[in-house]
Amino acid sequence: MSDTPALELKQLTKRFGDFIAVNRVDLAVPRNQVVALVGESGSGKTTTGLLALRLLAHDGGQILLDGEDISTLSQKQMKAYRRRLQVVFQDSYSSLDPMMTLGEIVAEPLGIHGVATAAERRDTARGWLEKVGLDGSYANRYPHELSGGQRQRVSVARALILGASVLVADEPTSALDVSVKAQIVNLLQGLQADMGLSMLFISHDLSVVRSLADEVVVMLRGRVVERAPTDRIFSNARHPYTQSLLDAVPVIDPAARRRRTFLSAEEITARTPRITASDLVAEPLLDTADPQLVALAGSHFVEAIVAERATP
Amino acid sequence: MTGFIIRRVISMAVTFIVVSIVIFLMMHSIPGGPFDGYEMPLPDNIKAKLMATLGLDKPLWEQYIRYMWGALHLDFGVPFQSPGDTVIGLVAHAWLPSVTLGGLGILFGAPIGVLLGMAAALRRNSWIDYLASALATLGLTIPVFIISTGLILVFAVWLKWTPASGWGEPKRWILPIMAYGAVPLATYARYARATMLDALNKPFVSVLRAKGLSERRIIFQHVLRNAAIPMVTIFPAMFVGIATGSIFVEAMFRVPGLGAYFVSSIDKRDYPLEMALMLLISALYSISYLLADILYAVLNPRIRIEGRAR
Amino acid sequence: MTELTTGTTASVPLAKPDSVRQRSPLYFAWRRFTANKAAVGAGIILLIIILMAIFAPVITTTGPNDQDFLTNALNFPSGAHWFGVDNLGRDFFTRIVYGARVSLGIGFSAAVFSLLVGLPLGALAGYLGGRFDWVVMRIIELFSVVPPLLAALLLATVTRGGVWAIILIAGIFGWKDVCLLVRAQVKSFREKEFIMAAQALGASPWHIVWRHLIPNSVSPIIVGFVLAIPLAMMLEASLSFLGIGVQPPTPSWGQMINVGMNFMFYYWHMAVFPTAALAVTILAASLLGDGLRDALDPTLKGR
Numbered sequence A: 001m002s003d004t005p006a007l008e009l010k011q012l013t014k015r016f017g018d019f020i021a022v023n024r025v026d027l028a029v030p031r032n033q034v035v036a037l038v039g040e041s042g043s044g045k046t047t048t049g050l051l052a053l054r055l056l057a058h059d060g061g062q063i064l065l066d067g068e069d070i071s072t073l074s075q076k077q078m079k080a081y082r083r084r085l086q087v088v089f090q091d092s093y094s095s096l097d098p099m100m101t102l103g104e105i106v107a108e109p110l111g112i113h114g115v116a117t118a119a120e121r122r123d124t125a126r127g128w129l130e131k132v133g134l135d136g137s138y139a140n141r142y143p144h145e146l147s148g149g150q151r152q153r154v155s156v157a158r159a160l161i162l163g164a165s166v167l168v169a170d171e172p173t174s175a176l177d178v179s180v181k182a183q184i185v186n187l188l189q190g191l192q193a194d195m196g197l198s199m200l201f202i203s204h205d206l207s208v209v210r211s212l213a214d215e216v217v218v219m220l221r222g223r224v225v226e227r228a229p230t231d232r233i234f235s236n237a238r239h240p241y242t243q244s245l246l247d248a249v250p251v252i253d254p255a256a257r258r259r260r261t262f263l264s265a266e267e268i269t270a271r272t273p274r275i276t277a278s279d280l281v282a283e284p285l286l287d288t289a290d291p292q293l294v295a296l297a298g299s300h301f302v303e304a305i306v307a308e309r310a311t312p
Numbered sequence B: 001m002t003g004f005i006i007r008r009v010i011s012m013a014v015t016f017i018v019v020s021i022v023i024f025l026m027m028h029s030i031p032g033g034p035f036d037g038y039e040m041p042l043p044d045n046i047k048a049k050l051m052a053t054l055g056l057d058k059p060l061w062e063q064y065i066r067y068m069w070g071a072l073h074l075d076f077g078v079p080f081q082s083p084g085d086t087v088i089g090l091v092a093h094a095w096l097p098s099v100t101l102g103g104l105g106i107l108f109g110a111p112i113g114v115l116l117g118m119a120a121a122l123r124r125n126s127w128i129d130y131l132a133s134a135l136a137t138l139g140l141t142i143p144v145f146i147i148s149t150g151l152i153l154v155f156a157v158w159l160k161w162t163p164a165s166g167w168g169e170p171k172r173w174i175l176p177i178m179a180y181g182a183v184p185l186a187t188y189a190r191y192a193r194a195t196m197l198d199a200l201n202k203p204f205v206s207v208l209r210a211k212g213l214s215e216r217r218i219i220f221q222h223v224l225r226n227a228a229i230p231m232v233t234i235f236p237a238m239f240v241g242i243a244t245g246s247i248f249v250e251a252m253f254r255v256p257g258l259g260a261y262f263v264s265s266i267d268k269r270d271y272p273l274e275m276a277l278m279l280l281i282s283a284l285y286s287i288s289y290l291l292a293d294i295l296y297a298v299l300n301p302r303i304r305i306e307g308r309a310r
Numbered sequence C: 001m002t003e004l005t006t007g008t009t010a011s012v013p014l015a016k017p018d019s020v021r022q023r024s025p026l027y028f029a030w031r032r033f034t035a036n037k038a039a040v041g042a043g044i045i046l047l048i049i050i051l052m053a054i055f056a057p058v059i060t061t062t063g064p065n066d067q068d069f070l071t072n073a074l075n076f077p078s079g080a081h082w083f084g085v086d087n088l089g090r091d092f093f094t095r096i097v098y099g100a101r102v103s104l105g106i107g108f109s110a111a112v113f114s115l116l117v118g119l120p121l122g123a124l125a126g127y128l129g130g131r132f133d134w135v136v137m138r139i140i141e142l143f144s145v146v147p148p149l150l151a152a153l154l155l156a157t158v159t160r161g162g163v164w165a166i167i168l169i170a171g172i173f174g175w176k177d178v179c180l181l182v183r184a185q186v187k188s189f190r191e192k193e194f195i196m197a198a199q200a201l202g203a204s205p206w207h208i209v210w211r212h213l214i215p216n217s218v219s220p221i222i223v224g225f226v227l228a229i230p231l232a233m234m235l236e237a238s239l240s241f242l243g244i245g246v247q248p249p250t251p252s253w254g255q256m257i258n259v260g261m262n263f264m265f266y267y268w269h270m271a272v273f274p275t276a277a278l279a280v281t282i283l284a285a286s287l288l289g290d291g292l293r294d295a296l297d298p299t300l301k302g303r
Helices: A045-052 A075-081 A102-112 A118-131 A136-140 A148-160 A178-195 A206-212 A230-236 A240-247 A265-270 B002-029 B044-053 B060-072 B087-122 B127-141 B144-158 B170-200 B203-211 B215-233 B235-253 B258-267 B271-299 B301-306 C025-035 C037-054 C092-128 C130-145 C148-159 C163-190 C193-200 C205-213 C215-241 C253-263 C269-302
Strands: A007-016 A019-029 A034-038 A060-065 A085-088 A166-170 A198-203 A215-220 A223-229 A292-296 A300-306
Touching (some): A019 A034, A019 A045, A019 A198, A019 A223, A034 A045, A034 A206, A045 A166, A045 A198, A085 A148, A085 C193, A102 A148, A118 A136, A148 A178, A178 A206, A198 A206, A206 A230, A215 A230, A215 A240, A223 A230, A223 A240, A230 A240, A240 A265, B002 B060, B002 B271, B002 C130, B002 C148, B060 B271, B087 B127, B087 B235, B087 B271, B127 B170, B144 B170, B144 C269, B170 B215, B203 B215, B215 B235, B215 B271, B235 B258, B235 B271, B235 C148, B235 C215, B258 B271, B258 C148, B271 C130, B271 C148, C025 C037, C025 C269, C037 C092, C037 C269, C092 C130, C092 C163, C092 C215, C092 C253, C092 C269, C130 C163, C148 C163, C163 C205, C163 C215, C205 C215, C215 C253, C215 C269
Parallel strands (some): A034 A215, A085 A166, A166 A198
Antiparallel strands (some): A007 A019, A007 A060, A215 A223, A223 A300, A292 A300
């Protein structure tokens, strides 16, 4: 057991015609940690998630699961890996087959991978329903009989029943009420601790991210513009886009409220931080004056323009 | 927009060619040639000679090419059953009764259907609504030859109001026109009702009422225009129904039209006539669908303004 | 910044379902269907006709081809012969009832055939998209351009009629409706997250089509099947009417109408009964199909 990240994306790219949705994204989810991928709608974060799950074909880069490159495997070959890499989606209603009972839905992964007998599968599914907080007798119910929060619990059970080690959660709480959000976040935290899960948590909701994530990756129009441990992001964000995201989070204490900054794309580009090379922890990767991801102290990466080169 | 039209035309043309090949092959696979049905079997050498003059001894693909080439010039050869005429001549003759009766059927049936449908939409759940819905369902589900039988039974046999068959004088046309008109009436009644209801429920109608426009103005100047578009686009499809209906209507009412010729040509294994009729009717189908697609694209303001379709 | 309260999962009590019976989506569809009186009525009538066809030997006294009543040929309906006697001395009621067997049998078989061809093609075309879909749509276009009745006439002549040929022909012209319905449904479901979830689980396309897409396509399957029956019956009746369908002496309503036309000016029963039988059956089947469609569609899609 080393420092190999549970999930790693290297220079991952996806193009739709001329439009680059995901632009050379680098990110790593260390074992047993939660990395949040944040950004507004259209930033490419959901696409990144789908690429990582191999549900969408990528145009460049690599996807590593526990150090193994799964980016070029066929779907048939992927099947074995899918036991370890699972997903929970945002829309709890269309995530569940309306014609299947909850018991069948949760047991389906076991069936697909040929695990255990039918009776055992049923029992295991029931057990998992209880594990996510739903009484076992729900197994005979249908998705439309549940609330949104309850359906998400079912999705979580389905995702984890095979003993996954990496979970990609694509905005699992975005469609839920605030109180229910908390329940689902609690659930995920609890399961993560129990099972040693590593999570890629995609969200646009920074308040949820704060309580759950160890590291935050900020995406803007397909590029990673900032990446740092959670408390550094919230206390010391360097990129103007990150700051505008933080400003947008509603605050209860009037005294603590910041003024909201609305930035257009040009303004963001204009305010790209300029950093002198001497502040950098490592050499910038590219020798260019264009914005690139540079390393600052404390595992903090920011897309910035290198103002002066360090003298060789 | 033009790109869309060109693509559809090409697509239809290709489909049509494939269809013509299939028809051609099917035709030639019917066992028995045109000369096998005679009471006195012809001696083989004479049969061979006759086949040669008609070009039936050449390889199939060659026959096909020659035929299609001629078809482009509207030369469909000579019918076996009456070598004195040309196929196209026969078709020109037969075409008239079919088109007259069918056309009149559409001409009477469609407007009546539209009016019924509109009335039904405007007076929901009244007797008009039930009548229109009932007629629409009946007209669309009951096959045309049953309708014809029914018409003959009721009007010719029991009520004795009209003659039952024949083609000569206009009063003989009444029943066939009614038979042809049933489907357009039913189709348009259903469509008109649906599109009217759709349009009447749109928010803009409430706005117009709030503005104080009279109901009559609302209906005739605004709602109708919205409802009309889908109705225009299905118009070409009516001709398709006439084509197939003609087989029965003409048999039942003894009208010497295209349908009647088609049936007899199959009976007599008259390849040229059969082939020509199938091709012409398939062409009619293709053109009707194409027209409907184009009309829809042209009239639908969303597509027209955006400049391209789908 | 608003903080989310955190706690352990254990402190939240297990949610218990209320003690209400399980309600599958089909249950709601059934409720809608039974509210539609016309459709239910049509269904009952169709059921009666089907039962009569199945139990034909039980409800009739003679066979359909027994010319027992030659001396009474062309008799009008009476107590002894409910539908009268036909021109060859056969009890007409018997012939009509046995005709139901033929017409309904052909209708059902052709509908099954249409389903067997249209369902898998539609499901795969909807799910796979791309080239497969394109090919299937081209084929459907081919079938749309050919006037079905004319082509059916041709085919029937080639095969010289007969029951199996008619079933095949009706099936050939019926499958495209089923295919289009299924394809549309599958396409609308393909982008739903539960399909993506199944893919993420490693399910094969076959598993997804079989376990997810087809069960969710119950609506178009049922509707397509039920509506294919009257279409097939119409085709068979048309062909039999023209003489190249079901051959005498096997009774078929279309064939009987043809014969009846020759007598109808006086012996009206020869034309009225087969016409009415065919009309009622087709109408009932169509209304039933329409009612099923109204009942199934909004429920499965709307919720």
